[in-house]
Amino acid sequence: MDKLLGIIFHFIGGFASGSFYMPFKKVKGWHWESYWIVGGLFSWLIVPPLAAWLTIPGFADIIRNTPGSVIGYTIMFGVLWGVGGLTYGLGVRYLGMSLGNSVVLGFCSAFGALVPSIYYNFVSTPGKTTFNDMLTTHWGQLVLSGIIVCLLGIYICGRAGMLKEKELSAEEQKKSVADFSLTKGLTVAIISGILSACFNFGIEAGKPMADVANNLWKAAHPTEAGNFLYQNNVTYVVLLWGGLATNFIWCMLLNARNKTFGDYTNRQTPLTTNYLFSALAGTTWFLQFFFYGMGESRLGNGASSWIVHMAFIILIANMWGIVLKEWKGVSRKTRITITVGIFTIILSVLLVGLGNSMKPITPKF
Secondary structure, eight states: OHHHHHHHHHHHHHHHHHHHHHGGGOOOOOOOHHHHHHHHHHHHIIIIHHHHHHHSSTTHHHHTTSSSHHHHHHHHHHHHHHHHHHHHHHHHHHOOHHHHHHHHHHHHHHHHHHHHHHHHHHHHOOTOOOEEEEEHHHHHHHHHHHHHHHHHHHHHHHHHHHHHHHHOHHHHHHHHTOOOOOHHHHHHHHHHHHHHTTHHHHHHHHHHHHHHHHHHHHHHHOOOOOTTTTTTTHHHHHHHHHHHHHHHHHHHHHHHHHOOGGGGGGGSSSSHHHHHHHHHHHHHHHHHHHHHHHHHHHHHHHHHHHHHHHHHHHHHHHHHHTTTTTTTTTOOOHHHHHHHHHHHHHHHHHHHHOOOOOOHOOOOO
């Protein structure tokens, strides 16, 4: 039952992530950097501590008593993820919900599974998997094969984007994706996919905080089985400080360069609804990780949980791509190409998840 609940929670989180950009499309008269940072203030500053306060008594004391090194590494990964999150927004802006999410999340899944093992190949750490381990074990070879399939799927999706660019006029492209640009979109999507994997690394870096929350909950509920459903909420507070810093600095720079600070007070735009839709987008974005934490606590195996989460986001984002008619007007060949690319990425995600689920559990002494 725990495994089933974990999958359901990951689906809800994936739905939130795949859908959060939709309210931004209702914002009128604001530039991208303005509505992105307003939504971000809710995603990274307002909602996370509120969620922690509602679910973890004394969460601030847990953070206050955590070693500085844990806080530092968690924020560092948050900053790196922040660049990924920032370029994610640009990737969706330039490529659309369907193609943008497929490329970003494909890379995110692949690098999230691969980078830690390469790191531990050079920095030997007991209980951690090295790249050599992956090359010489059945489960590791399955993960590596999934990464190769993922790169193939990304190539196919990129090919579909090139076909779309050739078949549709600039005017037709902008009917479905207002700022469509294949070159810009693929560039930022690749950067985003690589750096977005740092969120998963940040969760691992901040695990001591989640462990404290989990232990306190178990002490208060000795008859309860399993782990604390909301233990990761305290980690998110610190991790998202790093993401906020990156995005806030960049958006302020864009506001200054583009002279768009006036967006926030421009009465010629629907200010109330713009703020409301931006806040809704930001809150929906955070819900993905609220439910991710719940799913991970039930499903276990952080890497496999991450992969399942990514798979659901890709499915939901492409559903919205269909609703928004992002591939309207393209040839049958292009529609088949993007469909094959999407399912190839989903296959790769499942292969990586299956491989990680087969990984032997290192006993704790």
